[in-house]
Amino acid sequence: MSILLAVDVGNTNTVLGAYRANALVRTWRASTQVDRTEDELAVMIQGLLAREELGLDDVDAMVVGSVVPPLTLALTRLAERHLEGRALVVGPGIKTGVRLRVDNPSEVGADRIANTLAAHRRYGGPTVVVDFGTSTNFDVVSAEGDFMGGSFAPGLEISAESLFGRASRLFRVPLTPPKEAIGRNTADCLRSGIVFGYVGLVEGLLVRIVAELGGKARVIATGGLASTIAPLTKAIERVDDDLTLEGLRLLWELNEK
Numbered sequence: 001m002s003i004l005l006a007v008d009v010g011n012t013n014t015v016l017g018a019y020r021a022n023a024l025v026r027t028w029r030a031s032t033q034v035d036r037t038e039d040e041l042a043v044m045i046q047g048l049l050a051r052e053e054l055g056l057d058d059v060d061a062m063v064v065g066s067v068v069p070p071l072t073l074a075l076t077r078l079a080e081r082h083l084e085g086r087a088l089v090v091g092p093g094i095k096t097g098v099r100l101r102v103d104n105p106s107e108v109g110a111d112r113i114a115n116t117l118a119a120h121r122r123y124g125g126p127t128v129v130v131d132f133g134t135s136t137n138f139d140v141v142s143a144e145g146d147f148m149g150g151s152f153a154p155g156l157e158i159s160a161e162s163l164f165g166r167a168s169r170l171f172r173v174p175l176t177p178p179k180e181a182i183g184r185n186t187a188d189c190l191r192s193g194i195v196f197g198y199v200g201l202v203e204g205l206l207v208r209i210v211a212e213l214g215g216k217a218r219v220i221a222t223g224g225l226a227s228t229i230a231p232l233t234k235a236i237e238r239v240d241d242d243l244t245l246e247g248l249r250l251l252w253e254l255n256e257k
Contacts, residue, residue, distance in 0.1 A: 009066035065110030114247025120145035132223035
């Protein structure tokens with residue numbers, strides 16, 4: 001049973017997807033632990049696959065997009081030991097099909113390249129991908145499928161934790177929207193400011209970005225917190241949870257031809 005394992009390693013979470021041919025058959029989300037060894041990663045992945053009555057023996061190859069160098073190395077070693085080295089690590093020197101129209105192409109993360117490729121294949125361009133993770137990345141895709149740059153903002157959870165950590169009389173609240181913007185207790189005041197305030201950040205940046213694109217672009221959200229913010233704004237057209245994994249699969253496909 002031939003499985004391609006796509007691994008998207010972020011600073012907070014690692015998302016894995018199992019592909020059979022071009023079909024995504026299962027996804028998993030795990031916390032990113034920087035000090036995991038290749039053996040520990042193998043045990044974790046084996047455990048996840050076992051839930052689907054699969055094992056590492058069923059994995060034919062792996063494609064890795066990582067912003068955490070120690071885990072990039074550990075996953076490469078895992079592939080050497082268990083997959084006969086059949087791993088593609090997204091980085092300089094591979095085929096991407098994406099032109100990087102930025103000042104320093106080497107600074108562009110694997111996740112942004114994957115998002116650009118998948119977004120253009122699925123939605124055309126110009127498109128803005130809003131990737132809600134540790135940071136919130138705005139990835140701008142041209143009509144031709146080029147990566148044009150974008151912006152970074154502190155992620156929703158980081159923003160909230162900064163407030164909770166520095167204000168001694170405030171306490172942690174769930175990051176869910178209250179019924180009204182005007183809070184009548186401390187918890188609702190916090191939730192209003194954090195959640196609705198973050199929506200304002202997203203909408204404000206999108207207004208500027210779309211204007212610079214000529215006033216028209218599709219806006220797609222992805223990432224772990226996309227489902228929290230997207231329903232609260234009309235600026236986001238749709239949520240595509242598997243966009244980055246699909247981009248990684250497409251990168252594997254491009255480099256296997």
